Amino acid sequence: MITSAVTARLVATFTAPLDRERDAAYAPSVLRWPDRRLLIQRGDVEAVAVGLDDGAVPRTRFPAxxxxxxxxxxxxxxxxxxxxxxxxxxxxxxxxxxxxxxxxxxxxxxxxxxxxxxxxxxxxxxxxxxxxxxxxxxxxxxxxxxxxxxxxxxxxxxxxxxxxxxxxxxxxxxxxxxxxxxxxxxxxxxxxxxxxxxxxxxxxxxxxxxxxxxxxxxxxxxxxxxxxxxxxRILTSVSPTGEYFLTVAHDLDSLALHRVADGEVVAELHAEDAVPRHPDADPDDCEADEVMWDYECGFLDRETAITSTDQEEEFGPVRHWLLETAGMRPAGQIAYPFPVCGTPTALGDGTWYTVSRDGDALHVWTPDNPRVSD
Missing domain, CATH: 2.130.10.10 (YVTN repeat-like/Quinoprotein amine dehydrogenase)
Structure with missing residues (x-):
């Protein structure tokens, strides 16, 4: 069971290039490759791409x-x-x-x-x-x-x-x-x-x-x-080295690490064995007893993954988790300096991002030194 906490440190904040209401736009997301990252966003009449790395891709607009x-x-x-x-x-x-x-x-x-x-x-x-x-x-x-x-x-x-x-x-x-x-x-x-x-x-x-x-x-x-x-099983992420991939079960009860070579499961982690009941849930609410992983689980780097638990916003703040990919072992719950929402998306270089509740900004994070929760 996860009992420790890891502090998240804000690395950067990027403003969405399109206005959600004016441009009828989805929230921004990030495409990543081994040598670069692009923030992308889609509206009804255009799509936009912005390079997130120094000297990379300038802001580019594409008519939809x-x-x-x-x-x-x-x-x-x-x-x-x-x-x-x-x-x-x-x-x-x-x-x-x-x-x-x-x-x-x-x-x-x-x-x-x-x-x-x-x-x-x-x-x-x-x-x-x-x-x-x-x-x-x-x-x-x-x-x-x-x-x-x-x-x-x-x-x-x-x-x-x-x-x-x-x-x-x-x-x-x-x-x-x-x-x-x-x-x-x-x-x-x-x-x-x-x-x-x-x-x-x-x-x-x-x-x-x-x-x-x-x-x-x-x-x-x-x-x-x-x-x-x-x-x-739903495929969620491939390791930066290309040796492994991560999946979540269709019913969201388990995460698994697989070999790319043959798809075999190397290690598996069940939510009920790793995640405690949401602390803010009503003690009499039986639905809070069934914890489930979310559809997002990605490699933070070759040794660490990040994920979240599903359908928890009705109980309180959404919870994000770090995992050690070797053996799929829990590493800690992430503590943020300000409230975040939604799921975390790993970028494979030791960072991950979350999207603001209004979809107008994207926050990039990295884990700070872990601490033991009280």
């Missing part, structure tokens, strides 16, 4: 091809290209709004079998407003885009039986270099990059049906895909 509700987006490590993963296509756009390339695919709205040519075809259809979604991300060196799409890609023609596909795309010109049947029926997905550009993790959400975890390897000719975790 469709409103934020219709998919996700990512940015190249150099900040020169944004890729929007939408309902009907994966589209690469430069800061001037020029479409560098586009890969069209099946529609993410479950009942639609049309291979759309543009967003305008379904812009006013309410069903498409609540379509499922895929995702895309750049490889560690920026040379590839890995994209999870609804099958089939446009060149294959409509196929009512097509499942989701996983693509490896040339980031320079949009050529589909490799493709594989993901064998998933996604409501949403998230890529988790590996330091090796030829490897990628993919966590797929299928609602109550499960959470397939896919691992892809690209050898320059063929994309090979493995499934780990028997569709019950």
């Amino acid at each position: 091809p469709w409103p934020r509700r219709f998919g996700t987006f990512t940015v190249a490590p150099g900040g020169e290209l944004a890729v929007f993963s939408g309902v009907h296509a994966v589209r690469a756009v430069d800061p001037a709004g020029v479409v560098r390339w586009e890969v069209r695919h099946g529609c993410w709205e479950g009942g639609c079998r049309v291979l759309h040519e543009s967003y305008e075809e379904y812009a006013d259809d309410k069903a498409h407003l609540y379509a499922d979604s895929g995702s895309a991300v750049f490889s560690a060196d920026g040379s590839l885009v890995w994209a999870h799409v609804r099958g089939p890609v446009a060149s294959a023609g409509p196929d009512p039986e097509a499942l989701d596909e996983w693509l490896v795309i040339d980031a320079a010109d949009g050529r589909v270099l490799g493709r594989a049947d993901a064998e998933t029926v996604a409501a949403g997905s998230e890529h988790v990059p590996h330091p090796d550009p030829a490897q990628m993790g993919l966590s797929v959400g299928e609602g109550q049906d499960g959470a397939p975890l896919l691992w892809g390897r690209w050898d320059g000719v063929e994309l090979s895909v493995e499934q780990f975790g028997e569709q019950e």
Whole structure:
């Protein structure tokens, strides 16, 4: 059981480049690669990327091809290209709004079998407003885009039986270099990059049906895909060295450390064994007895991970935890100098960030010297 505390020291605060209300924007987040970090934010009409490292990427704005509700987006490590993963296509756009390339695919709205040519075809259809979604991300060196799409890609023609596909795309010109049947029926997905550009993790959400975890390897000719975790574990982070990855169980009761080589579980930590009941919860509230991990768990560095416990704001302040990845042992509860909300996101360089309650700022933290709680 976690009984010690670790003080968090504020490293930096970054103001969100877009106004949440004026620009109809999501809260900011951070993309990270081995040699750089980008703060990104998505509004309805534009997306913004800002380099967080000295002499890195300047603030860059990208005109958005469709409103934020219709998919996700990512940015190249150099900040020169944004890729929007939408309902009907994966589209690469430069800061001037020029479409560098586009890969069209099946529609993410479950009942639609049309291979759309543009967003305008379904812009006013309410069903498409609540379509499922895929995702895309750049490889560690920026040379590839890995994209999870609804099958089939446009060149294959409509196929009512097509499942989701996983693509490896040339980031320079949009050529589909490799493709594989993901064998998933996604409501949403998230890529988790590996330091090796030829490897990628993919966590797929299928609602109550499960959470397939896919691992892809690209050898320059063929994309090979493995499934780990028997569709019950959600991939959350890859270690800075690339040797291990972290998962949380679909029911949030345990965290696990896996080997990348074969997906095998090296160590596991159950919430009920590590986390005490929230101290501010009503003693008669039975729901507070069931502690669960959150969906965020990441490598702070090669030896330490950070996570939080789920659904606790109704009891009191959200609680964040440090873990020793060797053996998945509890290391301490994080004590902040001012209240924070939401989940912590690890950056892999010994720091993590939290987003302000209003979504207008991002705070970067590092652990100070640990102390034993009273």
